[in-house]
Structure formats: structure tokens, C-alpha cells
Amino acid sequence: MHRHVEWDDPGSDSVMRHFEQQPGSASPPGRGDILSARYQGKVVRVRVEAYVNDTSIGDVVAIIEPDSGTRRRQLGKLCLGDTVRLPDDRRAFEPRGKERPDEPEEAR
Structure with a gap:
């Protein structure tokens, strides 16, 4: 049984919006891929088990x-x-971490 989730709108972090600007560079997720989305302001990672009708089905593997x-x-x-x-349309890129000013640029 699937848990119903009202995913947050990914806004500017939308994976679909990114690929609309780069046609031909997207491929459908496959079994074992890890996808990210937003839920209640948190990052949720999902491991894909199946992909049907533009929807990934899988298990939550992280809430961050x-x-x-x-x-x-x-x-x-x-x-x-x-x-x-x-x-x-609810997939989102991971947010960029805060850069530490004392960290050398090549380590970022």
C-alpha cells in the first residue's frame, strides 16, 4: 500500500523545469535510482522500484x-x-549546502 503524500511544489528547484530547458537530456528514472522531493519543507529521498505514467513508486530512504x-x-x-x-512534476533538486568561507574553493 502506498502512503499518500502531498508533495511541496519544487518551485525553482524543479527537475522538470530544468529538463524543459535542456530537451533530450532527461531519461526516465530506473529501478534503484534515488530521487528527491520536498515535503513540509524537508528533503525526502525515494529509491525507485517502478516507474509508471510519469510517476516513480518507491520507498522513502531519507528525510533530511x-x-x-x-x-x-x-x-x-x-x-x-x-x-x-x-x-x-514534484521531483526537486537537492538544495545546495551552505559554503564555508574557510573551505578552499577547490574542495567545494
Whole structure:
């Protein structure tokens, strides 16, 4: 059974919007791929088990606080291991981490 999730709108981090600007560079997700989306402001990673009608079906493998990188086991009713449906239009790129000013540029 799939857990119903109301994914956040990916906005400027939309994977679909990125690929619309670069036609031909996108391929459908495959089994084992890890996709990201946003849920209640957090980053959720999903491991794809199947891809049907522009929707990935898979298990939640991470729930991450975007500012700190802290991982959670649960967010509301969503838990690690839950099987979810992730439509292509809700996929999001991972947020860029904060750059540390003391870190050499080549290490970034």
C-alpha cells in the first residue's frame, strides 16, 4: 500500500523545469535510482522500484532537514521505509549546502 503524500511544489528547484530547458537530456528514472522531493519543507529521498505514467513508486530512504543536514526517521505521518508515489512534476533538486568561507574553493 502506498502512503499518500502531498508533495511541496519544487518551485525553482524543479527537475522538470530544468529538463524543459535542456530537451533530450532527461531519461526516465530506473529501478534503484534515488530521487528527491520536498515535503513540509524537508528533503525526502525515494529509491525507485517502478516507474509508471510519469510517476516513480518507491520507498522513502531519507528525510533530511535542508539547513542542517540532520536526518529524521519520521515527518508527520511519513516514515522511513514508507512506499510512496512521486510524480515527475514534484521531483526537486537537492538544495545546495551552505559554503564555508574557510573551505578552499577547490574542495567545494
